[in-house]
Amino acid sequence: MSAPLGKDLLGLEHLSAGQITLILDTAEPLREISERAIKKVPTLRGATVVNLFFEASTRTRISFEFAEKRLSADTVNVATAASSVTKGETLVDTAKNLEAMRIDMVVIRHGSSGAARFLAERIESNVINAGDGTHEHPTQGLLDLLTLRQRFGTLEGKRVCIVGDVLHSRVARSNIWGLTKLGAEVAVCGPRSLLPSAIADFGVQVFDRVEQAIEWADALNVLRLQLERMTAGYIPSLREYNRVFGVTRERLDRAPRDLLIMHPGPMNRGVEIDSEVADGPHSVILDQVTNGVAVRMAVLYLLAGNAPALAEAAKGGNR
Amino acid sequence: MTESRDILLRGGRLLDPSTALDGVGDLLVRDGKVEALGGTLAAPDGAQVIDCAGQVVAPGFIDVHCHLREPGREDVETILTGARAAAAGGFTAVCAMPNTDPVTDNQAAVGFVLKQGRAAGAARVYPIGAISIGQKGERLAEFGEMVHAGAVAVSDDGRPVVSAHLMRTALEYARTFGIPVADHCEEPTLAAAGDMNEGYVSARLGLKGIPAEAEEIMAIRDILLARRTGGHVHLCHMSTKGSVELIRWGKEHGIAVTAEACPHHLSLTEAEVEGYNTNAKMNPPLRSAADVEAMQQAVKDGTIDVIATDHAPHHSDDKQREFGDAPNGIVGLETALAVNVTWLVKSGIMSLGTLVERMSCAPARLFGLPGGTLRRGAVADITVFDPSLAWTVDPGAFLSKGRNTPYGGRLLHGRVGCTLVDGRVVHTRMG
Amino acid sequence: MSTAPTIVLNARALERTVARMADEIVEQADGTESLVLVGIQRRGVQLAERVAKVIAAREQVTVPRGALDITLYRDDLQTVGPRPIVGKTDIPCAIDGKTVCIVDDVLYTGRTIRAALDELADFGRPARIMLAVLVDRGGRELPIHADVVGRTVDVPRGGRVDVGVVEIDGCDEVTLVLAGEAT
Numbered sequence: 056m057s058a059p060l061g062k063d064l065l066g067l068e069h070l071s072a073g074q075i076t077l078i079l080d081t082a083e084p085l086r087e088i089s090e091r092a093i094k095k096v097p098t099l100r101g102a103t104v105v106n107l108f109f110e111a112s113t114r115t116r117i118s119f120e121f122a123e124k125r126l127s128a129d130t131v132n133v134a135t136a137a138s139s140v141t142k143g144e145t146l147v148d149t150a151k152n153l154e155a156m157r158i159d160m161v162v163i164r165h166g167s168s169g170a171a172r173f174l175a176e177r178i179e180s181n182v183i184n185a186g187d188g189t190h191e192h193p194t195q196g197l198l199d200l201l202t203l204r205q206r207f208g209t210l211e212g213k214r215v216c217i218v219g220d221v222l223h224s225r226v227a228r229s230n231i232w233g234l235t236k237l238g239a240e241v242a243v244c245g246p247r248s249l250l251p252s253a254i255a256d257f258g259v260q261v262f263d264r265v266e267q268a269i270e271w272a273d274a275l276n277v278l279r280l281q282l283e284r285m286t287a288g289y290i291p292s293l294r295e296y297n298r299v300f301g302v303t304r305e306r307l308d309r310a311p312r313d314l315l316i317m318h319p320g321p322m323n324r325g326v327e328i329d330s331e332v333a334d335g336p337h338s339v340i341l342d343q344v345t346n347g348v349a350v351r352m353a354v355l356y357l358l359a360g361n362a363p364a365l366a367e368a369a370k371g372g373n374r
Numbered sequence: 375m376t377e378s379r380d381i382l383l384r385g386g387r388l389l390d391p392s393t394a395l396d397g398v399g400d401l402l403v404r405d406g407k408v409e410a411l412g413g414t415l416a417a418p419d420g421a422q423v424i425d426c427a428g429q430v431v432a433p434g435f436i437d438v439h440c441h442l443r444e445p446g447r448e449d450v451e452t453i454l455t456g457a458r459a460a461a462a463g464g465f466t467a468v469c470a471m472p473n474t475d476p477v478t479d480n481q482a483a484v485g486f487v488l489k490q491g492r493a494a495g496a497a498r499v500y501p502i503g504a505i506s507i508g509q510k511g512e513r514l515a516e517f518g519e520m521v522h523a524g525a526v527a528v529s530d531d532g533r534p535v536v537s538a539h540l541m542r543t544a545l546e547y548a549r550t551f552g553i554p555v556a557d558h559c560e561e562p563t564l565a566a567a568g569d570m571n572e573g574y575v576s577a578r579l580g581l582k583g584i585p586a587e588a589e590e591i592m593a594i595r596d597i598l599l600a601r602r603t604g605g606h607v608h609l610c611h612m613s614t615k616g617s618v619e620l621i622r623w624g625k626e627h628g629i630a631v632t633a634e635a636c637p638h639h640l641s642l643t644e645a646e647v648e649g650y651n652t653n654a655k656m657n658p659p660l661r662s663a664a665d666v667e668a669m670q671q672a673v674k675d676g677t678i679d680v681i682a683t684d685h686a687p688h689h690s691d692d693k694q695r696e697f698g699d700a701p702n703g704i705v706g707l708e709t710a711l712a713v714n715v716t717w718l719v720k721s722g723i724m725s726l727g728t729l730v731e732r733m734s735c736a737p738a739r740l741f742g743l744p745g746g747t748l749r750r751g752a753v754a755d756i757t758v759f760d761p762s763l764a765w766t767v768d769p770g771a772f773l774s775k776g777r778n779t780p781y782g783g784r785l786l787h788g789r790v791g792c793t794l795v796d797g798r799v800v801h802t803r804m805g
Numbered sequence: 806m807s808t809a810p811t812i813v814l815n816a817r818a819l820e821r822t823v824a825r826m827a828d829e830i831v832e833q834a835d836g837t838e839s840l841v842l843v844g845i846q847r848r849g850v851q852l853a854e855r856v857a858k859v860i861a862a863r864e865q866v867t868v869p870r871g872a873l874d875i876t877l878y879r880d881d882l883q884t885v886g887p888r889p890i891v892g893k894t895d896i897p898c899a900i901d902g903k904t905v906c907i908v909d910d911v912l913y914t915g916r917t918i919r920a921a922l923d924e925l926a927d928f929g930r931p932a933r934i935m936l937a938v939l940v941d942r943g944g945r946e947l948p949i950h951a952d953v954v955g956r957t958v959d960v961p962r963g964g965r966v967d968v969g970v971v972e973i974d975g976c977d978e979v980t981l982v983l984a985g986e987a988t
Binding site for chain 1: 923
Binding site for chain 2: 172
């Protein structure tokens with residue numbers, strides 16, 4: 056019998072609903088560990104995990120680092136310059152070096168879509184995608200799902216709208232896959248210049264105005280708008296973006312029901328989301344952060360230690 | 375000067391659309407020319423007899439678009455290895471694009487390519503000169519000098535001619551020399567940083583897409599400029615349904631536009647990119663199923679005049695990179711025949727005769743090159759091939775230095791038996 | 806030759822055994838003053854619940870109960886292929902200085918209890934840790950012993966003891982399954 060998740064976690068697109076549920080169900084009891092005085096269990100003792108971050112990211116890296124340390128793994132952080140051209144060593148050589156050092160697990164964040172898969176195909180170690188280009192950010196998607204599930208009980212039939220720059224967002228893609236597989240109704244909302252032209256093929260609704268999204272949704276996942284989008288000509292200004300698409304107190308006051316507000320962080324207060332909303336009673340943004348560590352612990356736990364042949368020998372009940 | 379041996383090609387299916395010839399018979403080659411053909415011919419004394427039973431004997435294929443990388447990237451391909459790979463693919467002649475390093479934009483560079491081609495002694499190599507100095511898109515290169523030195527066309531391929539004014543001037547200026555101006559149709563701001571066709575697949579994979587309109591906008595621009603100037607514009611590697619419709623419109627209006635398509639755009643879709651396969655990355659990219667279908671029909675009905683390979687070898691190190699960083703291009707000389715036979719002929723879309731017309735007769739005619747016919751007295755550039763022979767593509771066995779193909783491991787139909795250039799066998803797999 | 810599993814304890818017998826275990830626990834702990842019951846996931850939790858109910862009836866005292874899932878402390882995680890499901894751990898009060906009684910359904914190799922001891926150590930430092938098990942089937946691989954035993958069962962090679970509780974399995978029953986028998 057092979058491991059339930061396979062060797063790597065590269066994205067949510069090709070996971071089954073059962074596999075996603077397994078990760079969430081595993082993350083739930085792991086939350087408690089972060090509440091203990093001694094925030095550590097010996098599960099991954101002796102395992103070596105490398106956090107290979109080609110893109111700067113404090114929050115995701117710290118979250119992974121806590122998850123690894125709370126499972127007693129040995130962690131090494133490698134932060135390198137963005138592209139293989141500037142850093143001088145190809146991703147192929149990086150992979151070979153990691154393999155030669157017998158690293159057990161690699162958590163990789165990279166600016167190129169497909170980079171996590173590229174690495175996973177070349178090394179035996181487990182590879183966890185912490186964000187590859189604009190492709191997927193599976194642990195973020197999972198922690199978003201866990202947060203919603205905690206509040207709603209189930210995702211079946213729940214209406215979740217992703218607001219913002221879906222075109223460039225790996226968080227949006229992972230969320231769309233995860234939510235759809237768990238039975239939620241998914242919509243996106245943003246200027247058309249920031250939505251993929253093939254968005255209809257994803258089976259999601261599209262709202263051109265955020266008022267419509269607020270009218271419809273049970274929860275909003277508000278994406279960060281990056282300054283580069285303005286300089287690259289996708290939208291005229293951040294000011295206009297806030298005035299037309301900003302999730303503000305005034306807009307939420309007109310909502311027919313209490314919406315949950317989510318944001319993957321870091322927030323541009325006053326651009327895509329107002330402080331009143333981010334810090335308000337319906338915001339679950341901090342829950343997302345707490346769940347992030349638990350979800351990452353669950354993923355590390357489920358991926359680590361694949362040795363099916365030995366498993367057979369150990370069978371026979373061990374009490 | 376050594377006398378070359380007579381060669382008798384015995385019992386093959388003689389297939390020459392230029393003379394509406396299609397029937398089993400013999401063909402005698404003497405002094406580099408087609409001496410006699412049809413029926414049963416007696417073998418002259420000392421003649422080499424090649425048994426072509428079960429094979430097709432056709433005018434040699436001509437590839438009007440390939441990249442031989444020399445000068446500049448001899449590590450990836452040389453004119454020698456490229457010419458040999460061409461011969462292995464049944465090509466008796468290829469036209470080498472000028473985006474080398476340095477760019478082939480003057481008579482000396484053109485002369486160099488010709489010289490290397492002659493020395494290779496395999497397929498003929500005709501240089502294509504650059505449209506602009508350094509292919510920078512600013513000043514015209516010396517078309518006259520380059521043609522005098524042996525260039526058969528001009529192109530800035532690798533890049534589009536961004537300036538409509540430059541394209542217009544090139545078309546007008548080329549009229550003096552009677553050569554086609556070949557354009558790589560890509561609107562740069564729409565296509566910028568794109569890695570594959572824009573669509574659902576690119577959205578799922580998180581890769582920036584190149585919309586079909588990037589090609590179509592330049593195609594119609596070039597067609598309109600050809601109308602204005604009376605020049606001959608040749609549109610390189612067309613790939614979309616929309617482009618086909620525009621070319622058809624142009625031809626219906628009597629405009630001198632010709633177009634080429636590559637075997638990969640006639641067989642594979644954007645789905646090949648799944649898994650971030652860099653051997654499916656080229657420019658223009660693999661498109662949708664609807665585009666492939668429209669392209670296949672266009673080759674059949676002649677809207678697309680010729681099939682060219684856009685053979686673009688790359689070092690495996692360069693292709694073994696994150697998708698976004700990998701260079702565009704795949705090799706094609708040694709798989710073109712098989713891909714075309716498998717997807718166009720075997721599938722029932724068109725006849726073998728039409729395929730030979732698109733791969734041999736039309737390229738010769740449109741670019742004013744010798745060959746493309748088996749009529750008596752024509753130069754003996756001949757391809758003998760078995761259209762039903764099944765074989766598995768093994769990139770490791772390519773004569774080209776490039777291994778970057780999406781067809782590796784596939785079972786295809788159609789293989790070259792032997793290739794004759796100027797009446798000499800330059801490649802053979804036959805005993 | 807019997808082919809059906811043998812029932813070692815039926816529902817009524819199980820109830821009596823649990824009642825006696827509760828008395829022994831209180832006796833060995835010298836009262837309920839600083840007693841904390843910690844059930845091992847999964848069925849140990851239900852058994853701890855029942856012990857607490859008996860103690861409440863007898864002593865009119867509600868003894869604090871916790872649940873301990875030891876999956877993350879297992880010593881065989883590297884060899885067991887598919888990852889075992891992790892259950893809930895909930896220790897609701899401080900255990901420093903307390904008498905903690907671990908409650909489990911079956912004591913066999915002792916590895917589960919070893920894991921439980923390691924995990925409890927991460928929660929605090931009890932004054933004393935006791936072990937109460939419903940079934941002791943022998944076969945220890947570590948020097949672990951139970952202070953309170955419901956029933957000692959001799960299990961032939963290849964066999965096992967199944968404990969069923971109504972909350973999970975639909976009925977209260979302890980059965981002995983021999984090698985080759987259908988369940």
